[in-house]
Amino acid sequence: MKLRKKLPGLSTQILIGLILGAAFGYFFPEIGKNLKPVGDGFIRMIKMIIVPLIFSTLIMGIAGTGDFKKLGRLGGKAIIWFELATTVALAIGLIVINLAHPGVGVNIPVTADAGAKAAEAAHKTINMVDYVLHIIPTNIVDAFARNDMLQIIFFACFFGVGVAHIGKEGEKIVSLCRSVAETMFKVTGYVMSLAPIGVFAMIAYTVSSFGIAMLIPLGKLILSVLFATLLFIFILMLVASLITHMNFFHVLKAVQEALLLSFSTASSEAALPIAMQRLEQLGVPKNIVTFIMPTGYSFNLDGSTLYSSAAILFIAQIYGIPLTIGQQILIMLTLMLSTKGIAGVPGAGFIVVAATATAFNLPADGVAIILGIDRILDMIRTTCNVCGNCVATVIVAFWEKELTKETFDKSYTENFQLNPISKIH
Template identity: 75%
Template sequence: CQGVAEAMFKVTGYVMHFAPIGVFAMIAYTVGSYGIAMLIPLGKLILSVAGATALFICVVALIASLFTGINFFHVIRALKDILFLAFSTASSEAALPGAMKRLEELGVPKTIVTFVMPTGYSFNLDGSTLYSSAGILFIAQLYGIQMPIEQQLLVMVTLMLSTKGIAGVPGAGIIVVAATAAAFNLPTEGVAILLGIDRLLDMIRTICNVCGNCMATVVVACWEKELNKATFNEKYRAFLGGKNG
């Protein structure tokens, strides 16, 4: 299994080398079809998703810190290279081995890591839901379609269910957006406009997915009394010392 996994990661690496060409082609298509002015609302969408993701991670980290006594901003700092890998590949699966190893280095038992992380990759996809929700609202606003608050809540619940299992597939979010837009009678043509920035939004949502699952794993370890503040701080200092060394 390890050999097959390494081979698949190698293939993924080859694909990612050609990803910038694909991103350029999608953005060129958007500009060529809808004009340079379309980049302004798309830029606003990117900033909105990035800001919402950063706010979400900070709020969750703060709540988790209060709940467990562990500084979860230290957890995020220890995971920064893993999160950068997730961002650059837009695939949670590519970051999974490194994230699991890093959590074990921070004191989380292997039994919890190997159970919670894969489970979270199927059921705890906060970033995918956030990204897809922003895409649906963007399409509605682009075509001047009013969505009352109860319909927005229904969209959120729908996306919470329909985004399960897509964490490891780059670009799968746009398929969910297209299906949800059709289900709520929104113009599916708007999905084509999102294609130009889908890769960038995919990178942002992947960071949220990986970070959320890593924090959830630490919370479960504390909940099961397999990790405490003193142990984490000791492992964290050892990690920093080894890294600096």
């Protein structure tokens, strides 16, 4: 028992795993490349949790809400915040790249295969009508099998409202879902104990496969996107704090394990369960957490939108193609629509950038240049996505008057200052 108390918290263990993994991949690249299955195994364990956890918690949250009126109000307030945050993210991405000029002087040869891949992706278009229809599942079992979050959320919303309207019989279903959710949170704890090992393996593979030297020519882009992301998060925290009079930098501390995990694995799914737990421990009601977080996972991708605007402008700079203010505003509007729900489309981040580049007459080959560092950029944008969704959840809870400053401060003090959560588990 004494030995357990002396062990560092989970976030510290994950950070140690990240640093050791990077060093291992650099010094032992051949072995590091073979560690990919270990990292993949960890991600697969995380993914096996997602569907039962999200479905059960959504049913609890929606059935607890009770009707479409409150559900619509929650969704409406969430969409308002999502759009405001997305617009700010896009603007910051464009402004920083305009000032930093990371694409100027970059001269990286593009292989024929990479160019062909980029060109193929560029010709793929996201048909909004088909996309909206795709949200409606024809077979919910098939949606579960494919981990199609949008279809699962759509079905869960209708199912939850139905459960709320059948009276006492519905209480049995809610109770069952509560038991499933609690069980899945316990399973999450077991899986999370393996996070340092999974992170070590994934980072070792990334460094050994892509190397550190190849990042140097594109280092300016990485630093520009990183700076833009940090600036966006700071502005987001500041604005949210001013609106609610709550210290949103405490939210960052509360969800630090989820943010570090999302950065290490470049997977929003990996961070979702623990982020939801920490938000509840901050005093956010379960019905708000279980509705806003999964919805934001598909519709509030601040990091992805920021990255997309930066990538488009970077490609233009590489080829010396000037873009007017009007064209950049049009790019913003295009990306505001095309990035909605892209988490549910395989490789959609790449497809959106390629399609947008082609729409504005930018060479498709430019997209291939970014592929070499996409893993690093993915780590940055995924962390921003998770952070943005956590902030949105707290904001909506405040707007719904279901979270007060007093409750927030008390929960933070009890759970994250006097009794640090990361050391309990």
